[in-house]
Amino acid sequence: MLRAERSDAGCQVLGPLLRLYVYGLHGYFVEVMFTAGWEFAVSNNWKLPGCSSVWSLAIYGISGLAMEQIHSACHRSGVPLLARGVAYLAWVYLWEFSTGLLLRHFGACPWDYTAFDYNIHGLITLEYAPLWFFIALVQEKLVLAHLQRLRWTSGEQAAPTNGSVHKHKPS
Template structure:
């Protein structure tokens, strides 16, 4: 599980940097500077827990799977954000300025992105199975 935690952590960080850079392009910044926080590594690494959900959801449609991943990711983002802010006193993200924000911890307009991220991690899980990287 440790190797997969690291793989998911780095994959998440890379996706976030790409996403933030793409959003900057949409705002007219052709430098496309992307960034993240190292605090996000354990959050993305915890996607290793989605492997169990993925195995259960295999027979379901892509819409059902993506929807469930979206809900689970929103829950993880909300609770990890709450812990970061209220226990650790750090703010790796703060969505308070968004009209789609829920307590500044999640943004409902990010649902399509989380839908895709869940499916991307599902494909990564399948690749790890085929490469036999699921054993630690």
């Protein structure tokens, strides 16, 4: 069940299952947009047919939770940005290779990098390293950081956006 967990300030932090869901949807969306953009760049296809696999929801969701742990460990240790990017890149390749190997065992791996020059068993390609590095840092700065700060509040606790309070009187 998706739920939030109580924090010290009376607000509720988003629970791991809800964060898993958001990371999964975010990754799925980015992959569909990337494949649509790739199709346009390669084939000039204005239909922009993006695609993914339902497996990607779990793959990206779990990866997002793991990246939270990597981020926390790096933050506590004062690891600089570029080194964090390398740590995320290592995680991405390990996770993509592992999940691809597992899915391939069941005939369900939706990706195949064998056409790339620097592929490893068709499950990962080193040619995507700059892209994965960049995406991982964007994930840290935009998605991970903001998702960890989100809190559930009741209507009474939410601060108005323009500094004024609007109350509706029942008629």
